[in-house]
Every structure is written in structure tokens, then in C-alpha cells.
Amino acid sequence: MEQTTSRSNKKKVAVVGGGLVGALNACFFAKRGFDVEVFETREDIRRANIVKGRSINLALSHRGRQALKHVGMEEKIVSQGIPMHARMIHSRNGKQSPIPYGKKGQYILSVDRANLNKQLLTAAETYPNTKLNFDYKLQDWSAETGLMTFVRSDGLEEQIKADLIVGCDGAFSAIRKQFLRRSRFNYSQTYIPHGYMELTMPPINGEFAMKPNYLHIWPRNTFMMIALPNLLLEHLMSEKNKTLPLVPCDTLKRDYFRLPAQAMVSVKCTPYHIGDKCVLMGDAAHAVVPFYGQGMNAGFEDCIVFEEVMEQFNEDFSAVLPEYTRVRVPDDHAIADLAMYNYVEMRAHVNSKWFLFRKCVDNLLHFLMPKTIIPLYTMVTFTRTRYHECVERWQWQNKVINHGLLVSATGLVLGGSYLLIKNPPDINKLIIPAEKMWNRLMALRTP
Numbered sequence: 001m002e003q004t005t006s007r008s009n010k011k012k013v014a015v016v017g018g019g020l021v022g023a024l025n026a027c028f029f030a031k032r033g034f035d036v037e038v039f040e041t042r043e044d045i046r047r048a049n050i051v052k053g054r055s056i057n058l059a060l061s062h063r064g065r066q067a068l069k070h071v072g073m074e075e076k077i078v079s080q081g082i083p084m085h086a087r088m089i090h091s092r093n094g095k096q097s098p099i100p101y102g103k104k105g106q107y108i109l110s111v112d113r114a115n116l117n118k119q120l121l122t123a124a125e126t127y128p129n130t131k132l133n134f135d136y137k138l139q140d141w142s143a144e145t146g147l148m149t150f151v152r153s154d155g156l157e158e159q160i161k162a163d164l165i166v167g168c169d170g171a172f173s174a175i176r177k178q179f180l181r182r183s184r185f186n187y188s189q190t191y192i193p194h195g196y197m198e199l200t201m202p203p204i205n206g207e208f209a210m211k212p213n214y215l216h217i218w219p220r221n222t223f224m225m226i227a228l229p230n231l232l233l234e235h236l237m238s239e240k241n242k243t244l245p246l247v248p249c250d251t252l253k254r255d256y257f258r259l260p261a262q263a264m265v266s267v268k269c270t271p272y273h274i275g276d277k278c279v280l281m282g283d284a285a286h287a288v289v290p291f292y293g294q295g296m297n298a299g300f301e302d303c304i305v306f307e308e309v310m311e312q313f314n315e316d317f318s319a320v321l322p323e324y325t326r327v328r329v330p331d332d333h334a335i336a337d338l339a340m341y342n343y344v345e346m347r348a349h350v351n352s353k354w355f356l357f358r359k360c361v362d363n364l365l366h367f368l369m370p371k372t373i374i375p376l377y378t379m380v381t382f383t384r385t386r387y388h389e390c391v392e393r394w395q396w397q398n399k400v401i402n403h404g405l406l407v408s409a410t411g412l413v414l415g416g417s418y419l420l421i422k423n424p425p426d427i428n429k430l431i432i433p434a435e436k437m438w439n440r441l442m443a444l445r446t447p
């Protein structure tokens, strides 16, 4: 593990929530030399028999990898993931067609959520200035004093004070509740109508049940199913599907009818901070629907952005926290909107010929002008271009490309008409004699 910076006057940072973002954040703060304590309501998942939580596998991409790299974890996590080079679209007639995610060699990684969380907790613990506390549920806290009240599973309460409280306690954040009591805090949450369900498809004869290096999608317009390799995960969206392909085992069917569908929420808020005392990160600040595979990646990028602002403002929390809000809010709101957009793209647009044609045009133009035209997915997934800039650029590119296609189509029609007028074909050769036509029709009827 990397060396920590030595500090003469250590400030205490309390990270509330030891999930993916909390555990990684603890590494970031510890690396800077802060006195870090993590408070997690669950038991230590490294010792638990069953790990409760959402989604078995997650798609890790560039932003998340960059954050892991900062704390020396990238190689380890990447080596345990499965590269996914393309979406594999399963159409109703059983046909499978891949849509590559980017250029040759570009891929996202399927990683095991529980394993990633465990490794991040272990990494945080290796810093001598970090302490992990499990079975600590935050009940209340004071923005004025930084005093937090935790409840243990035996009912005992404990009060702890910190210089900075970092709320990484997920989409239903207890830390955020204090924000809601304050004026000038903007907050919105949207539940999408679909629910999700996770099923595990076991290997067949010791082999992957499906081609492993793809993210498999069954887009059915009003709902969809997704599968990630490794511990195979499938999300079945809303209505019951009677025509699901590749459902060979009884376990899968049994689970489908037994498990309740989970809700999916998108949360937007601003500001992310209160004074110099508290800041929200990860899902606590911006829960997004999972269709862009960016929730965790965005949360991990929060840690890098905070780190960059800390560097810029010499760890002065009174300047760092407002600047963090200023820089990060537009980007997190943009990825929340993009995730909603992908909710439709994945289940419906991928079935459209126009969408597939536009994807080809985008890829071709990207190949010809790699710096001018960059597909949206590439910007979001394989770069650290700010999310809101990705959206602005995408809108500009769409305008230019659609305009170009319109001009080309008009040119083709006008050019073709001009050629026809200039060199009119012999009309008699084009007209099939009625008798010949009748014979052809009769031939079609004969078996």
C-alpha cells in the first residue's frame, strides 16, 4: 500500500458508510494522512456468511479505474474482472448481434461487487491512520458541532465527533436527512416504473452459459433483461416474460417467481456540503438508475475530484467543500440524466435500424476524425471528460451529423433526379409486359 503523507495536526474525518464509495474514500483520506474512521451499519462483510446488497456484478470503467489507480488498487481489481467488449443483443428470433462498446481493445469490466467492497475495506485498513467500525448505524448528527449519534445492534448509543463528516451512506442516506431540514437545499427523487430482479444463471457443464466477454441484453421495448459474466446477473424488468430465451434451469424460474422486484431511484440534490463540516458523495449525493453502468464509477470519480480540489485549496475545508459542490453537481446531474436516457436506449433504441445506422455513422466518423467526433458512450465510459461536457458535445455532434446526413440525402436525391432527367432510361425496357408479369405471379403460387 502507498505511503501516507505525514501530518503534524491530524484532522479527524468520519466516513459514514463502508460501501464501495465509503471504503475507497477512506483510502483517499488516509493517503492524505487524515485520521480516518469508517462507520458502517452492516457487520463486516469479510466475515459474513451471506452478503446482502444490490447487484452481484458491476461494470467498472475508466473513471472508476482511475480512482482505484490513485490508491494502488487498479491492477488487482482489473485482474479479477472479466472484460466485456460489446453489448450482445438477443433479438426475439434468437439472433445474437454484437454492438462494440468502442474501438478495438476498448472494454468495460465485469467485477464482483462483494469482492470489490471487501478488497477496498482491506485496503483502507492497511493504513495505520484508519479504523473501521462495523455495526454502527448513524441515527443523527449535528451540522453545527459535527457530533454524530450511532446505534449498535444491542441498542447501545455512541456519540462521536469529527472535523469532517463524509456521507457515503447510499441512496437513502441518513446524513442527507439533515440537509433536507435546511433552507436552500434542492432535492428531487424519481422512481422509474420498472423494477429489477437479480437471478443467477449457473454454468452449464462447467462452462459459461453464454459467451462471457459480452454484456448480454434482451431488449423488448417495454422491458429488458441484462446479463453480466462471472457470477451471472440478470435484471428482469417489470412484466413477466413468457418468451425468455436461455432459461434452461428450474432455479432461475423459481427465483423469478419468488423474488420481489426492487425499485430503482434517481436522486439529484444540491449543494453537496454544509459549511466546512459535511459533504455527500456517491449514491448519497447522486443515486442514478443503473442503465449507464456509471453509478459506482461516478461515485469513485467523486473521490478523485474531491482530492483534486483538496490539492488546489490546501485542504482548507471551508474552501474545498463549496468548490467541490460547484464543480461536481453539474456533472453528477448530467450522468443522472444520461442514465435515464439509457434506460430507453437499452430496452428500445437498440432494436431500431436508424439507431444502429447512426451508431455505424458515429463510429466511422470517429475513426476518420478521432478528435472531432467522439461517440457519447466512448466519452462517458472511456474518458474522464466531465459528464456535463459529454452531454453538450454529444448534442453538438448530433446536430452536425444529422445536418450532414440531411444534406447528403438531399444531394443524392437531387443528383439522382438530375442524372435521370439528363439520361432518361428507355421506358419501354422498364415496363414488364402484362403477360410476363402474370406468368411470374403464377410461378410464385406454384409450390
Ligand SMILES: Cc1cc2nc3c(=O)[nH]c(=O)nc-3n(C[C@H](O)[C@H](O)[C@H](O)COP(=O)(O)OP(=O)(O)OC[C@H]3O[C@@H](n4cnc5c(N)ncnc54)[C@H](O)[C@@H]3O)c2cc1C
Pocket (backbone or CB within 6 Å): 016, 017, 018, 019, 020, 021, 022, 039, 040, 041, 042, 054, 055, 057, 058, 059, 060, 136, 137, 138, 139, 168, 169, 170, 171, 172, 173, 174, 196, 235, 281, 282, 283, 284, 290, 292, 293, 294, 295, 296, 297, 298, 299
Ligand atoms: C442493479 C444495479 C446495478 C448496478 N450496476 C452498476 C454498474 O454496472 N456500474 C456502476 O458503476 N454502478 C452500478 N450500480 C450503481 C452502484 O451500485 C452504486 O452507485 C454504488 O453502490 C454506490 O456506492 P455507495 O458506496 O455510494 O453506496 P452503497 O453501495 O449503497 O453503500 C452505502 C453503505 O452505507 C451503509 N449505510 C447506509 N445507511 C447507513 C447508516 N445510517 N449508518 C452507517 N452506514 C450506513 C450501507 O450499509 C452501505 O454499506 C448499480 C446499481 C444497481 C441497483
